[in-house]
Amino acid sequence: MEKQLYLSSSPHIHSGETTDKVMRAVIYALLPACAVAVYFFGLAALGVLLICTLGCVAAEAVCQRLMGKAPTTADGSAALTGILLALNLPSSSPWWMALIGSAVAIAVGKQVYGGLGYNPFNPALVARVVLLISFPVQMTTWTAPAPLGSGIDAVTSATPLGEMKTAVMLTGQIPAALQGPYGDYFTGNMAGSLGEVSAAALLLGGFFLLARRIITWHIPVSYLGTVVVFGGLFWVLDPARYPGPLFHLLTGGLLLGAFFMATDMVTSPITGRGMLLFGFGCGLITVLIRLFGGYPEGVSFAILLMNAVTPLIDRFTRPKKFGFVAPPG
Amino acid sequence: MKLKTFPGGLHPPDNKEWSANKAIETCPLPGELVIPLAQHIGAPAELCVAKGDHVKKGQVIGTAKGFVSVPVHSSTSGEVTAIEPRPHASGRNLPAVVIRPDGEDTWVEGISGADPETLSPDAIRECIRAAGIVGMGGATFPAHVKLTPPENKPIHTLVINGVECEPYLTADHRLMLEETDRVLDGIVILKRVLGVARAQVGIEANKPDAIEVMTKACAGKGIEVVPLAVKYPQGAEKQLILALTGREVPSGGLPMDVGVVVQNVGTAAAVSDAVRRGLPLIERIATVTGPGVTTPKNLRVRVGTPLTHLVEFCGGLKGDPAKIIMGGPMMGATQLSLDVPATRGTSGVLLFREGEIPLRPEGPCIRCGRCVQVCPAHIMPTTIAAYARLDLIAEAEEFGAMDCIECGCCTYTCPATLPLVQAIRYGKGAILAKRRKV
Numbered sequence: 001m002e003k004q005l006y007l008s009s010s011p012h013i014h015s016g017e018t019t020d021k022v023m024r025a026v027i028y029a030l031l032p033a034c035a036v037a038v039y040f041f042g043l044a045a046l047g048v049l050l051i052c053t054l055g056c057v058a059a060e061a062v063c064q065r066l067m068g069k070a071p072t073t074a075d076g077s078a079a080l081t082g083i084l085l086a087l088n089l090p091s092s093s094p095w096w097m098a099l100i101g102s103a104v105a106i107a108v109g110k111q112v113y114g115g116l117g118y119n120p121f122n123p124a125l126v127a128r129v130v131l132l133i134s135f136p137v138q139m140t141t142w143t144a145p146a147p148l149g150s151g152i153d154a155v156t157s158a159t160p161l162g163e164m165k166t167a168v169m170l171t172g173q174i175p176a177a178l179q180g181p182y183g184d185y186f187t188g189n190m191a192g193s194l195g196e197v198s199a200a201a202l203l204l205g206g207f208f209l210l211a212r213r214i215i216t217w218h219i220p221v222s223y224l225g226t227v228v229v230f231g232g233l234f235w236v237l238d239p240a241r242y243p244g245p246l247f248h249l250l251t252g253g254l255l256l257g258a259f260f261m262a263t264d265m266v267t268s269p270i271t272g273r274g275m276l277l278f279g280f281g282c283g284l285i286t287v288l289i290r291l292f293g294g295y296p297e298g299v300s301f302a303i304l305l306m307n308a309v310t311p312l313i314d315r316f317t318r319p320k321k322f323g324f325v326a327p328p329g
Numbered sequence: 330m331k332l333k334t335f336p337g338g339l340h341p342p343d344n345k346e347w348s349a350n351k352a353i354e355t356c357p358l359p360g361e362l363v364i365p366l367a368q369h370i371g372a373p374a375e376l377c378v379a380k381g382d383h384v385k386k387g388q389v390i391g392t393a394k395g396f397v398s399v400p401v402h403s404s405t406s407g408e409v410t411a412i413e414p415r416p417h418a419s420g421r422n423l424p425a426v427v428i429r430p431d432g433e434d435t436w437v438e439g440i441s442g443a444d445p446e447t448l449s450p451d452a453i454r455e456c457i458r459a460a461g462i463v464g465m466g467g468a469t470f471p472a473h474v475k476l477t478p479p480e481n482k483p484i485h486t487l488v489i490n491g492v493e494c495e496p497y498l499t500a501d502h503r504l505m506l507e508e509t510d511r512v513l514d515g516i517v518i519l520k521r522v523l524g525v526a527r528a529q530v531g532i533e534a535n536k537p538d539a540i541e542v543m544t545k546a547c548a549g550k551g552i553e554v555v556p557l558a559v560k561y562p563q564g565a566e567k568q569l570i571l572a573l574t575g576r577e578v579p580s581g582g583l584p585m586d587v588g589v590v591v592q593n594v595g596t597a598a599a600v601s602d603a604v605r606r607g608l609p610l611i612e613r614i615a616t617v618t619g620p621g622v623t624t625p626k627n628l629r630v631r632v633g634t635p636l637t638h639l640v641e642f643c644g645g646l647k648g649d650p651a652k653i654i655m656g657g658p659m660m661g662a663t664q665l666s667l668d669v670p671a672t673r674g675t676s677g678v679l680l681f682r683e684g685e686i687p688l689r690p691e692g693p694c695i696r697c698g699r700c701v702q703v704c705p706a707h708i709m710p711t712t713i714a715a716y717a718r719l720d721l722i723a724e725a726e727e728f729g730a731m732d733c734i735e736c737g738c739c740t741y742t743c744p745a746t747l748p749l750v751q752a753i754r755y756g757k758g759a760i761l762a763k764r765r766k767v
Contacts, residue, residue: 005665006652006686007420009751011737012679013341013496013658014687019695019744075692117693117745216702270698270709319707321729322567323580 019116022265023076025214029205030083030260036187036201037194040145041091044154045194048093049086055102056082063111077116081105084124087195087256088300089131092143092154097135101127121307122264125300132300142191157191160251164243165296173240178247185250196253206259215263218275219282223258224249226283234291242291254286257299267307274310274317281306332534334558335568337705339738341561341659343496343535348618348625353503355629356642358430362404362633363415363670364390365425369463370470371397378426382409385437387609390426399461399471404611404631407431416669418655418662425670428633442606445518453522453604460603461610461673465595466490466501466564467656469674472596476522478585485588487520487528488573489597491543492557492564494533495657498677500614501594503627505532505539508598509546515597516552518604523590528552529573530594535559561659562736566591568705580732595676610673617643621650621680630671636678637667652686654679659737692745700739700749706732710739714749717756722763725756733757 037045060078064071073079085105089098108130109123110116132139144157158166160178167175184190188198195202209215227248234242248254253261262268262282269278282302289298367373374391378384384403391401407430414422445453458473478484491512493501505512520528530547532540534556544554557563557572567578569591576587584591592600595613602608611632618625623644630639636653640646654661655669656676671678700710708729716725730753739749 005650005663006688007663007665009754010661011659011741011750012652012654012661012663012681012686013741014746015341015742017742017744018689018746019692022695022697022744115693117695265695265697270696270701270711272702318709319701321580321708321732322706323577323582323732325577325579
């Protein structure tokens with residue numbers, strides 16, 4: 001035995017699951033939503049996806065270079081942030097806005113805190129909110145879907161949530177057109193940001209993540225459940241003024257948020273009970289903003305607000321340690 | 330039926346098929362036996378032979394020093410050729426008695442057993458102590474100490490650990506299958522020592538043949554065989570007790586605090602030999618396995634046999650070893666060389682080659698929470714590890730570092746490949762050092 005032996009402390013085997021595999025799995029899970037976006041919004045959507053993804057990777061490389069840190073763009077986390085950011089933007093986003101968003105996501109949302117694992121807020125959502133405040137017109141100009149090959153030109157349109165908000169503000173009533181059937185909302189044939197339109201694609205990706213055990217059920221179930229129950233409560237009280245649970249679920253960024261944004265590991269609680277609490281908070285804030293806030297949609301703000309209390313949640317949901325029981329009587 | 334288990338944990342691929350169907354073979358004596366005086370937790374035995382002495386098989390070569398200590402015996406007859414520090418499983422060179430076998434294998438005079446029915450519990454305890462019996466699951470805690478609970482801790486249940494949850498290892502499995510009577514006899518004797526009516530044998534469900542054989546053997550003897558979910562670390566004492574009895578051993582406490590004593594199946598078999606036949610603990614069953622060995626086997630091994638000899642008997646090395654592990658892959662200890670001898674606590678030898686051991690750069694924690702999900706102690710490994718690495722010892726302690734059972738589930742599952750259990754272990758060391766100072 002001439003060779004050097006490895007000495008290390010146990011365990012000597014590993015699951016093989018690594019950070020880059022986790023990131024890649026989330027990217028795969030988002031591919032159906034990306035495909036649907038390109039189908040309904042055409043090359044414009046593809047452009048936004050590419051600019052954001054490449055923009056985020058480039059921003060990460062530049063930041064790490066400037067900070068004198070080893071490049072980690074290969075871990076896939078920057079690309080994932082780019083895809084998530086693109087999915088949160090309208091297909092009509094100008095290229096410069098997508099690029100600014102990418103730079104903000106990585107530089108302000110992630111690297112200033114020390115990079116992957118240290119950012120308190122979801123970087124893609126930080127960027128989205130910065131863009132929403134800075135460029136309100138571009139960020140709320142939506143394009144009606146025009147499936148590939150249909151020959152329809154892009155026309156602007158309101159999102160179902162926006163339409164509802166306006167109608168309720170003006171007339172106090174939800175228009176009949178927004179009361180179902182919701183087939184189009186399920187497939188993604190509606191106006192909205194790239195990745196939020198197709199419930200079918202998002203559910204497919206979400207179930208993949210659950211099956212692959214990348215995420216656990218806690219956050220999606222408590223988030224969606226809270227929206228259904230809390231939103232449904234208002235609907236039961238006044239169905240003319242408040243939308244039903246299914247409308248809440250299928251429109252806006254709820255599914256995207258519940259499966260892909262709120263579950264961001266870095267910014268969500270670490271314990272099962274914490275995750276349940278986190279999802280509950282997200283659901284509550286989402287419904288409050290949607291029904292009573294100034295914005296038609298509340299998912300981004302809800303998740304960011306809950307990101308802010310994640311350390312607090314972690315603190316108060318520490319697991320009950322083994323062996324801390326009353327002695328058997 | 331849902332199998333009993335504990336919350337948390339995981340199960341790595343168990344790789345037991347390499348050796349699970351291999352009947353126990355007796356490993357021949359090596360040219361030289363190296364018998365360390367430290368083979369148990371507690372004070373090492375005190376040397377009582379000299380270089381040049383001729384010793385017999387079973388002769389005491391080291392006497393117990395204190396209550397938490399046991400004597401050490403010669404594993405064969407032969408000449409003491411050296412008494413010197415030799416490589417030890419702990420990684421250090423520790424005093425050992427080197428014996429060159431004379432090939433006669435003659436027993437020391439005065440070896441005789443007794444019918445356990447005729448012996449008092451104290452007499453049985455003395456047999457067990459004199460035979461040098463230690464916990465054979467790997468912890469090597471002197472068995473007689475566990476069997477002497479203080480009067481204010483009444484014991485109601487004897488738990489026998491036949492779980493063998495470490496991947497690769499199949500020694501306990503084979504022992505239960507092939508030497509059922511010894512194990513059973515040992516359990517009956519242990520019940521008698523403790524004066525308990527109830528005994529439970531926990532076996533992981535991935536050993537259906539052992540469960541069947543043991544269940545048949547135990548029928549009508551007040552011993553219950555309980556199949557357990559296949560989950561690591563099901564064989565950890567506190568997790569096993571929880572699965573079987575539903576009781577949680579209090580933090581910092583011992584099984585006796587909930588009225589339970591746990592012994593491994595190998596320990597039970599050794600107890601039978603010691604009481605019924607008067608035999609000291611000079612051999613055990615160990616699995617030699619892994620991708621780095623030509624023919625994985627379950628071996629009956631004399632204490633003191635160098636690992637080189639075991640590997641040779643298994644057809645030799647397959648390729649260059651990159652890592653030699655004594656014990657299982659989850660909790661075993663890496664060895665500096667194959668010169669280390671097998672001891673009373675050696676449940677297996679595992680050999681990996683280059684490329685078969687995970688060597689990945691550690692990344693930042695992405696707070697995925699997997700370590701928290703799998704932790705059987707229900708602590709937060711990533712948090713404690715972070716505190717420990719920052720030398721924030723009080724914080725590490727507050728978050729439950731001392732409750733860590735070092736099973737390694739957190740490190741196994743961590744996608745950032747952080748050495749979590751290693752950091753916690755460091756933290757525990759620092760906490761103990763601080764306590765000693767105060």
